[in-house]
Amino acid sequence: MTIRMIDALTLKRRLDEGTAILVDIREPKEFAKEHIEGARLVPLSAFDAREIGYEPGKAVVFSCLSGMRTTKNANLFLTTGLPDIYALAGGLQAWKAAGLPVQS
Numbered sequence: 001m002t003i004r005m006i007d008a009l010t011l012k013r014r015l016d017e018g019t020a021i022l023v024d025i026r027e028p029k030e031f032a033k034e035h036i037e038g039a040r041l042v043p044l045s046a047f048d049a050r051e052i053g054y055e056p057g058k059a060v061v062f063s064c065l066s067g068m069r070t071t072k073n074a075n076l077f078l079t080t081g082l083p084d085i086y087a088l089a090g091g092l093q094a095w096k097a098a099g100l101p102v103q104s
Helices: 008-017 028-033 068-072 074-078 091-097
Strands: 004-006 020-024 059-063 085-088
Touching: 004 008, 008 020, 008 059, 008 085, 008 091, 059 091, 068 074, 068 085, 074 085, 085 091
Parallel strands: 004 085, 020 059, 059 085
Antiparallel strands: none
């Protein structure tokens, strides 16, 4: 089983619709520097799926800076038992490249 990918524009639409939860797995200092509005910080270094705050019926999308950490740790995310999970293709960098806003 592999984690499914979602592009930045599709994620933006799903966040606007309220059909997705975005989980940023970077460290607190990285998150504080800049992040996608509404993202929930659940650092990979202390990952605990209970911190995600899963809401039934919503997809859970994991994100990092470039997508590398998310992809490398896909098996960890798959073991959470969450029914509908994705990784943001290209991470925060792809989000910004699509011209979408970040909070800093």
